[in-house]
Amino acid sequence: LWLSYTGTCLNTKNVGGGWIEAQNSRGQTGLVPEDYIQVRGQCCLCSIDDDEWDDESDDGKSTGGYTWSQSEEGGGTMQLWLYPQTQLDCVVADPKKGTKMYGLKSYIEYQITPNSTNRPVNHRYKHFDWLYERLMEKFGCAFPIPCLPDKQVTGRFEDEFIKMRMERLQGWMSRLCRHPVVANSEVFQLFLTYTDEKDWKIGKRKAEKDETVGVMVFTTMDPEIRELDPTEVEQKCETFSRFTRSMDDRVKDLLSVGHLHWKRCTGPLQKEYQRIGKAFQNLSSVFNTSGYQGEATLTEALTATGKTYEEIAEICAGQPKKDLHFLMETNSEYKGLLGCFPDIIGVHKAAIEKVKEADRLVAMNKIGPQDKHTMAKNLSTMSYALQAEMNHFHSNRIYDYNRVMQLYLQEQVQFYETVSSLYL
Amino acid sequence: LWLSYTGTCLNTKNVGGGWIEAQNSRGQTGLVPEDYIQVRGQCCLCSIDDDEWDDESDDGKSTGGYTWSQSEEGGGTMQLWLYPQTQLDCVVADPKKGTKMYGLKSYIEYQITPNSTNRPVNHRYKHFDWLYERLMEKFGCAFPIPCLPDKQVTGRFEDEFIKMRMERLQGWMSRLCRHPVVANSEVFQLFLTYTDEKDWKIGKRKAEKDETVGVMVFTTMDPEIRELDPTEVEQKCETFSRFTRSMDDRVKDLLSVGHLHWKRCTGPLQKEYQRIGKAFQNLSSVFNTSGYQGEATLTEALTATGKTYEEIAEICAGQPKKDLHFLMETNSEYKGLLGCFPDIIGVHKAAIEKVKEADRLVAMNKIGPQDKHTMAKNLSTMSYALQAEMNHFHSNRIYDYNRVMQLYLQEQVQFYETVSSLYL
Numbered sequence: 001l002w003l004s005y006t007g008t009c010l011n012t013k014n015v016g017g018g019w020i021e022a023q024n025s026r027g028q029t030g031l032v033p034e035d036y037i038q039v040r041g042q043c044c045l046c047s048i049d050d051d052e053w054d055d056e057s058d059d060g061k062s063t064g065g066y067t068w069s070q071s072e073e074g075g076g077t078m079q080l081w082l083y084p085q086t087q088l089d090c091v092v093a094d095p096k097k098g099t100k101m102y103g104l105k106s107y108i109e110y111q112i113t114p115n116s117t118n119r120p121v122n123h124r125y126k127h128f129d130w131l132y133e134r135l136m137e138k139f140g141c142a143f144p145i146p147c148l149p150d151k152q153v154t155g156r157f158e159d160e161f162i163k164m165r166m167e168r169l170q171g172w173m174s175r176l177c178r179h180p181v182v183a184n185s186e187v188f189q190l191f192l193t194y195t196d197e198k199d200w201k202i203g204k205r206k207a208e209k210d211e212t213v214g215v216m217v218f219t220t221m222d223p224e225i226r227e228l229d230p231t232e233v234e235q236k237c238e239t240f241s242r243f244t245r246s247m248d249d250r251v252k253d254l255l256s257v258g259h260l261h262w263k264r265c266t267g268p269l270q271k272e273y274q275r276i277g278k279a280f281q282n283l284s285s286v287f288n289t290s291g292y293q294g295e296a297t298l299t300e301a302l303t304a305t306g307k308t309y310e311e312i313a314e315i316c317a318g319q320p321k322k323d324l325h326f327l328m329e330t331n332s333e334y335k336g337l338l339g340c341f342p343d344i345i346g347v348h349k350a351a352i353e354k355v356k357e358a359d360r361l362v363a364m365n366k367i368g369p370q371d372k373h374t375m376a377k378n379l380s381t382m383s384y385a386l387q388a389e390m391n392h393f394h395s396n397r398i399y400d401y402n403r404v405m406q407l408y409l410q411e412q413v414q415f416y417e418t419v420s421s422l423y424l
Numbered sequence: 425l426w427l428s429y430t431g432t433c434l435n436t437k438n439v440g441g442g443w444i445e446a447q448n449s450r451g452q453t454g455l456v457p458e459d460y461i462q463v464r465g466q467c468c469l470c471s472i473d474d475d476e477w478d479d480e481s482d483d484g485k486s487t488g489g490y491t492w493s494q495s496e497e498g499g500g501t502m503q504l505w506l507y508p509q510t511q512l513d514c515v516v517a518d519p520k521k522g523t524k525m526y527g528l529k530s531y532i533e534y535q536i537t538p539n540s541t542n543r544p545v546n547h548r549y550k551h552f553d554w555l556y557e558r559l560m561e562k563f564g565c566a567f568p569i570p571c572l573p574d575k576q577v578t579g580r581f582e583d584e585f586i587k588m589r590m591e592r593l594q595g596w597m598s599r600l601c602r603h604p605v606v607a608n609s610e611v612f613q614l615f616l617t618y619t620d621e622k623d624w625k626i627g628k629r630k631a632e633k634d635e636t637v638g639v640m641v642f643t644t645m646d647p648e649i650r651e652l653d654p655t656e657v658e659q660k661c662e663t664f665s666r667f668t669r670s671m672d673d674r675v676k677d678l679l680s681v682g683h684l685h686w687k688r689c690t691g692p693l694q695k696e697y698q699r700i701g702k703a704f705q706n707l708s709s710v711f712n713t714s715g716y717q718g719e720a721t722l723t724e725a726l727t728a729t730g731k732t733y734e735e736i737a738e739i740c741a742g743q744p745k746k747d748l749h750f751l752m753e754t755n756s757e758y759k760g761l762l763g764c765f766p767d768i769i770g771v772h773k774a775a776i777e778k779v780k781e782a783d784r785l786v787a788m789n790k791i792g793p794q795d796k797h798t799m800a801k802n803l804s805t806m807s808y809a810l811q812a813e814m815n816h817f818h819s820n821r822i823y824d825y826n827r828v829m830q831l832y833l834q835e836q837v838q839f840y841e842t843v844s845s846l847y848l
Contacts (some may be wrong), residue, residue: 239715246710254703261696269693272685279678286670287825291663292818301829394716401711405725409847416844423837 081180081388088177090114090192092170095162098124108162110169114177114192121194125151128169130204134187135176138213141347142382143182143389144340146175146333171333178396186210215347215382223384233383234352240390241345248338251331258328262320270317277309308422315418323411330404334397348386351379505604505812512601514538514616516594519586522548532586534593538601538616545618549575552593554628558611559600562637565771566806567606567813568764570599570757595757602820610634639771639806647808657807658776664814665769672762675755682752686744694741701733732846739842747835754828758821772810775803 094111113120132148139145149168155161177183187210190203212220284302287295358372518535537544556572563569573592579585601607611634614627636644708726711719782796 239713243710243714246713247707250703250707250710254700254707257696257699257703261700264692264696268688272681272688275681276678276685279674279681283671283674283678286667286674287821289670290667290818290821292815292822295818295822298822298826298829301833302825305829305833391716394714394719397711397714398716398719398722401726402722405722405729409725409729413844413847416840416847420837420840420844423833423840 080391083180084184086115088114088116088183090173090177092166092173095166097157106157108157108165110166112173112192117193119193121192123191125165125169127191128172131187131191134207134210135182135185138185138187138210138217139182140340141214141344142217142385143179144337144344144393145182146172147336147339148172168329171329175333175396179392215351218378218381218385221381221385223381228380228383230352230355233387236390237345237348237386241341244338244341244345248335251335251338255328255331255335258324258331262324262328265320266317270313273309273313273316277306277313279306280309281306311422312419315415319411319415323408323415327404327408330400334400337393344386344389348382351375351382355379504815507604508608510539512538512540512607514597514601516590516597518544519590521581530581532581532589534590536597536616541617543617545616547615549589549593551615552596555611555615558631558634559606559609562609562611562634562641563606564764565638565768566641566809567603568761568768568817569606570596571760571763572596592753595753599757599820603816639775642802642805642809645805645809647805652804652807654776654779657811660814661769661772661810665765668762668765672759675759675762679752679755679759682748682755686748686752689744690741694737697733697737697740701730701737704730704733706730735846736843739839743835743839747832747839751828751832754824758824761817768810768813772806775806779803 091113092110093113095108096111097106098109099106107124107126109122109124111120111122128148129151132145135145149165149172152161152165176188182188187203187207190200190207194200194203280302284299284306287299287302355372355375358367358375361367362369362372515537516534517537519532520535521530522533523530531548531550533546533548535544535546552572553575556569559569573589573596576585576589600612606612611627611631614624614631618624618627704726708723708730711723711726779796779799782791782799785791786793786796
């Protein structure tokens, strides 16, 4: 297995290890884990409902209804977001320095090209930040919205920083593109496909006035409502909650030891290898002054060893950028995502409590049975959404970690082979 | 060259790289650097004189005369000690705990078997120390006598310590065996070949009373005296003095960075690799609790990566004992040897000054021309001895460093290949 795992990554560019693109009965396509397919023995994606449920939305257009694909087999229930036939993605590229206010203010503008239109749009970091605020407001209590790469005050125009920020914005956009509900939202589509300055400004104002935010977003979702077993739902949530908390701890561990190792490789270890290299070369230089014949082989070996150590110093210092970098970036992203779940789970728990209280309120005649029914229906929607989200999280996690581990191991093998080869 | 250097060491056990066993016109054999042979185009070992000159020795037997082989060719003069046909060596082995004073005192006794008699003798550390004192007294101003491994107060009976001390005593004895004058001395032969307790005690007393010590040792040497160009001698000494001081600095550098690297490999680096290993394995454990199917490949890859890091931690911590150890041991020995040269060169310089002063004293009629002649003759002997010693040092240095570099590189290649292979 180990061999084939690293073997695969060395021989192919297939980064979707463990993923299969599956098609449901209506011809719709989505990514599912291959083992899932194998276990179930058949494709489990089937779309249930396309109807919109926007009676509580303040503007008939801003919120398209969201749908689930769903299957039930064996003991468990499996809900998945309905994934589009063509996965939305975009390329963030070509950072350009722009100015405004007659050159008084400078900024960096990135070009974003979605695969849906293939037409580039330009955005500054502050536009990404605006989008992040909108998405948090609208979806923050339903889905984890990944953190935007940090704001930075100094060095904003340095090439290294711009490259790093662009890479992170790319990762941020790709992750959002992969979320079918977010990707399909009006505000996200506006960001990717606005046609001109005027279009952008109108869309921006509209999005800022969107009132279907927070828990209201659930009202725009319409799964095939079925009574879920509340105990089972709570138990699943508890398992997921425990999972995300544990994963959060472990991800933080990995980040912390990764940072430490990064600093050691580019700091003391590099210097130490350089010093060893110099020590061998200096000894070689002294030997060359002996005036004694017959030590050419020795001094050449000492010099070559010294130079090899200097090369190792550089390879060692450059290594974290090759292997740790992507591992750290992915784990940082997940640290951000995992930080969102307590709130999301909290919202769901509060809804469960509310429905439990509703029984009491009906008995006290404080609310009618219809009110209770609505509340239960809303909870059911939220439970479905949460379960779809849990599945979305797990499949993405497996996809992302498979990819990052393959690249990591590939770079590790490369590292040791490169250093070995220095000696030959 | 680099390839063949490491190639040689990988394919053969030939540790004599750069050395050739050469025979002179009288059939006597000695080690000479191979490049020296190549350059000169012919063997340059020819024994000059076997006569003894022991008129100043207090006991006719304690000091056999020492001889040189000598050659002159091209612009330089090359003096070498006459090396015996069969190189003396010995094996230090089989450390045994002994007691005396009815078990009140414990000690470790080592078995030393010289290849000359093939008969083992036993010695405690304090006997080695006694031998060291005798050799320092007798030869200390003529040859560098290697330091004895450190005394140790605590942990003297721990296996690890005994093994290390035995290894160092072996190195110490082998180095002395390689010195033709020391190896042939009565006290050294007594140490290696005494027949019984009584023989040892008599020999010990006699050695302690030996008066042919310090500069007197030169009176027992009788090279074919020729007038050496004093300027040339002084210049050679100056070059050698500068060389040993520079080498001393470089050897200390290498020892210091080696110690640092050793500590890092067995300390923080090992711990860091262990932590990385644990971090991957812990993440794998969390992933296993997801309840989500289809991540067996991923969790196995994470676990395997974690275990690989734990193996790297152990390999990394064990590596210094494999590669640095011998490099450090050899350099420590050389640090000791190099520390002896200032005194040896000082003695020679003082003799030069004395001969220079002799001219003045003859002019003032304070000494006769015969006295001056004797002093000049003695200086000439010392100069020959010093040059023989310089050559002895250089050839041994090349031999030792060739060997240590070959082993070092071999272990380096092995290390990186072993780690590479963990990933496959």
